[in-house]
Amino acid sequence: MKKVFLGIGALFLLFVAGLVVLMTVDFNRLNKEAYYVHITTDGDIEEYKLDSGEIMKMYWYEIPAYDENGKEQTLKFSAHKNLRHDAYMKLYVKKETEVTSYDEVKFNELPAKVQELMKK
Template identity: 70%
Template sequence: MKKVFFGIGALFILFVAGLIVLMTVDFNRLNKDTYYVHITSDGEVEEYKAGDGQILESYWYELPAFNDKGDETTLKFSAQKNLRHDAYLKLYVKKENVVTSYDEVQFEDMPAKVQKHLK
């Protein structure tokens, strides 16, 4: 009987741990390459209609981006709002050009090789 309760307890602990991992880990950023960009202009507005008839907007950006080594590539990504001018973003990229997420960062927090290119 103790083995049954022990087994149920272990399964419960695993279930709770799994829920915590799912709630706290952002899989859009996990094991992705990082690139940095400087927002200098407004994004191109794309309007689309949601299923309920509401008009929604996306803002598309196509900018030169630099990785930690200073290598340059051009990345295209979207945001749900027009991003702040003169902001620096850290982009999370998979498959070389698919941006899955981004964070705003301070200039001082970027690698030195990236800072040299984005001054």
């Protein structure tokens, strides 16, 4: 009988641990390459209508981005709001061009080579 309760307890602990991992890990950022951009203009607006009739806006950006070594690549990504001018963004990229997520960062949080390139 003790073995049954131990088995059920172990399964419960595994279930709880799995839930914690699913709630805390952002899989859009896990094992992705980081690129950095400087937002200087508004995004191109794309409007679309939902089934409910509500109109949604998507803001598209296509700008040069730099990896931590200073390698430049033009990336295209979208945001649900117009990003703040003069903001520095860290983009999470998979398959070289697919942006899965982004965060705003401060200039001093950028890698040194990226800081040099963005000062120009």
